[in-house]
Amino acid sequence: GTKMAFAGDELAVEEVGRDSFRGIDIAFFCAGNEASAMYAPIAVGEGAVVIDKASLFRQDPKVPLVVPEVNPEAVGTHRGIIASPNCSTIQLVVALWPLHQAAGLERVVVSTYQSVSGAGREAVGELTVQTGEVLAGDEPRPQHLPWPIAFNLIPRIDVFYPDGYTAEEMKLILETRKIFALASLRITATAVRVPVYWAHSEAVTVETRRPLSPEEARTILAEAPGVSVLDDPARDLYPMPRDAAGKDEVFVGRIRRDFSVENGVNLWVVADNLRKGAATNAVQIAELIRG
Amino acid sequence: GTKMAFAGDELAVEEVGRDSFRGIDIAFFCAGNEASAMYAPIAVGEGAVVIDKASLFRQDPKVPLVVPEVNPEAVGTHRGIIASPNCSTIQLVVALWPLHQAAGLERVVVSTYQSVSGAGREAVGELTVQTGEVLAGDEPRPQHLPWPIAFNLIPRIDVFYPDGYTAEEMKLILETRKIFALASLRITATAVRVPVYWAHSEAVTVETRRPLSPEEARTILAEAPGVSVLDDPARDLYPMPRDAAGKDEVFVGRIRRDFSVENGVNLWVVADNLRKGAATNAVQIAELIRG
Numbered sequence: 001g002t003k004m005a006f007a008g009d010e011l012a013v014e015e016v017g018r019d020s021f022r023g024i025d026i027a028f029f030c031a032g033n034e035a036s037a038m039y040a041p042i043a044v045g046e047g048a049v050v051i052d053k054a055s056l057f058r059q060d061p062k063v064p065l066v067v068p069e070v071n072p073e074a075v076g077t078h079r080g081i082i083a084s085p086n087c088s089t090i091q092l093v094v095a096l097w098p099l100h101q102a103a104g105l106e107r108v109v110v111s112t113y114q115s116v117s118g119a120g121r122e123a124v125g126e127l128t129v130q131t132g133e134v135l136a137g138d139e140p141r142p143q144h145l146p147w148p149i150a151f152n153l154i155p156r157i158d159v160f161y162p163d164g165y166t167a168e169e170m171k172l173i174l175e176t177r178k179i180f181a182l183a184s185l186r187i188t189a190t191a192v193r194v195p196v197y198w199a200h201s202e203a204v205t206v207e208t209r210r211p212l213s214p215e216e217a218r219t220i221l222a223e224a225p226g227v228s229v230l231d232d233p234a235r236d237l238y239p240m241p242r243d244a245a246g247k248d249e250v251f252v253g254r255i256r257r258d259f260s261v262e263n264g265v266n267l268w269v270v271a272d273n274l275r276k277g278a279a280t281n282a283v284q285i286a287e288l289i290r291g
Numbered sequence: 292g293t294k295m296a297f298a299g300d301e302l303a304v305e306e307v308g309r310d311s312f313r314g315i316d317i318a319f320f321c322a323g324n325e326a327s328a329m330y331a332p333i334a335v336g337e338g339a340v341v342i343d344k345a346s347l348f349r350q351d352p353k354v355p356l357v358v359p360e361v362n363p364e365a366v367g368t369h370r371g372i373i374a375s376p377n378c379s380t381i382q383l384v385v386a387l388w389p390l391h392q393a394a395g396l397e398r399v400v401v402s403t404y405q406s407v408s409g410a411g412r413e414a415v416g417e418l419t420v421q422t423g424e425v426l427a428g429d430e431p432r433p434q435h436l437p438w439p440i441a442f443n444l445i446p447r448i449d450v451f452y453p454d455g456y457t458a459e460e461m462k463l464i465l466e467t468r469k470i471f472a473l474a475s476l477r478i479t480a481t482a483v484r485v486p487v488y489w490a491h492s493e494a495v496t497v498e499t500r501r502p503l504s505p506e507e508a509r510t511i512l513a514e515a516p517g518v519s520v521l522d523d524p525a526r527d528l529y530p531m532p533r534d535a536a537g538k539d540e541v542f543v544g545r546i547r548r549d550f551s552v553e554n555g556v557n558l559w560v561v562a563d564n565l566r567k568g569a570a571t572n573a574v575q576i577a578e579l580i581r582g
Binding site (some may be wrong): 107108109111113127128131132135146147148151152154155156157160163164165178186187188190192194195196197201203205214220233234236238239241250253254255256257258259260261268281 | 346398399400402404418419422423426429435438439442443444445446447451454455456477478479481483485486487488492494496507522523525527529530532533544545546547549550551552555559
């Protein structure tokens with residue numbers, strides 16, 4: 001019954017049911033794995049194309065996992081469901097893909113600095129409440145995140161697997177491989193929650209097969225779709241979450257040689273996890289379908 | 292004239308002068324490069340051993356750069372001045388050294404998450420003031436840090452070099468090589484300021500010459516001096532700045548295989564930058580001298 005503003009109109013939120021998808025061309029799903037499991041097949045049965053933000057179908061070989069700047073052609077293979085990747089994956093692949101095309105990825109090491117909005121609306125409120133508690137000298141009480149996040153870091157996002165990786169780290173690894181169609185890409189990840197509201201940041205160390213100078217990388221990225229290069233140390237310009245919040249682009253800066261390998265560059269990649277990391281990417285997929 | 296509590300006593304702070312070092316055995320310097328340049332030679336001339344926290348002498352081949360858990364023997368080579376490394380370097384080498392001894396370091400990639408206290412007392416106050424401003428809906432005004440740090444990240448610590456690295460990143464690289472006496476160690480770094488008051492954190496990707504399983508790494512680190520392993524995913528235990536603050540140990544967790552290389556482990560390393568990263572290491576050096 002809640003009213004929501006949309007394109008100048010007001011829409012009433014309705015409960016989803018078996019009949020909700022009749023006459024729908026494109027259905028955006030962003031209510032988690034359970035909702036996608038229950039209703040995506042129904043929507044597909046009614047003839048809708050489902051663009052799904054949940055993780056459920058992402059590794060299904062019959063479901064394309066699409067970032068339009070990287071693998072738009074994969075949309076054509078769908079059988080009703082198209083998956084949109086995890087937020088931290090999307091910004092990574094948008095920055096890496098043009099470099100891969102130019103020089104061939106050899107190995108990628110990524111460390112993330114992820115905002116609380118990635119954990120949902122409650123985590124956003126929790127950061128505010130806990131920040132006030134810490135400033136007042138009180139002990140912050142975690143509710144939605146596993147430990148206090150105010151003025152702290154939590155090196156765990158999503159659940160742990162037996163090998164010590166978190167699901168978030170494995171999403172970064174496996175989704176990147178699938179989107180690039182590079183099943184054996186050498187990539188490792190550490191995912192960390194930071195006390196920032198909006199936008200995820202990533203320190204990325206890229207080893208390439210062929211030489212790639214920072215200048216070449218900068219030129220390639222400046223021309224790449226969806227990327228905005230912000231890299232001017234002399235003017236103290238580099239991407240930061242406060243500037244990326246509310247924007248659709250993936251911002252890349254701190255581009256420099258990695259001297260520890262023969263062909264390597266380091267990057268700093270920042271994007272709004274709710275925009276390009278979620279809504280924007282889904283809308284771009286819809287635009288691809290509609291042609 | 293300010294009085295400071297010390298070991299149950301009260302000491303008056305005095306202005307330093309040419310005569311301040313008479314009769315002093317060990318002088319701790321922690322007032323920056325200018326003070327060290329001016330007074331360290333005078334102190335040495337008066338027969339004192341200078342333990343210097345400034346960066347000025349760290350790369351001087353005549354000055355040992357010492358982390359007692361790693362290269363205590365280097366103290367014996369001093370000619371009056373012993374340098375203590377940068378905060379972010381100390382915790383890194385304490386965690387890496389035992390792994391190097393066991394399996395030989397091949398390459399290290401480190402991404403830091405550094406607290407504002409590393410930028411001094413004013414930056415600590417700035418985080419508090421700006422946090423209040425953001426929560427009140429006001430625009431935070433940076434004063435000591437280059438950009439607002441409240442609910443933000445700044446991927447720049449210290450000045451930029453022409454190749455795009457910051458001085459902080461080069462300290463991590465060059466100091467680690469000198470302390471390990473591995474002049475050609477392959478290591479790269481990205482240093483980032485985070486809105487945390489105390490303790491620095493580091494995501495570390497370690498490639499070794501010989502195989503090193505996470506279990507072996509855990510056992511080796513559990514027995515290593517100065518290290519405390521906190522690594523129990525089932526109980527949601529891993530190092531975090533809020534727990535490391537005020538402690539002297541280097542905390543290591545999230546120990547897991549890096550599947551992107553033949554022999555690799557990933558670590559998450561947290562330590563109080565004011566304790567082991569500064570005061571504690573200097574005091575340990577003094578204890579080495581006094582034997």
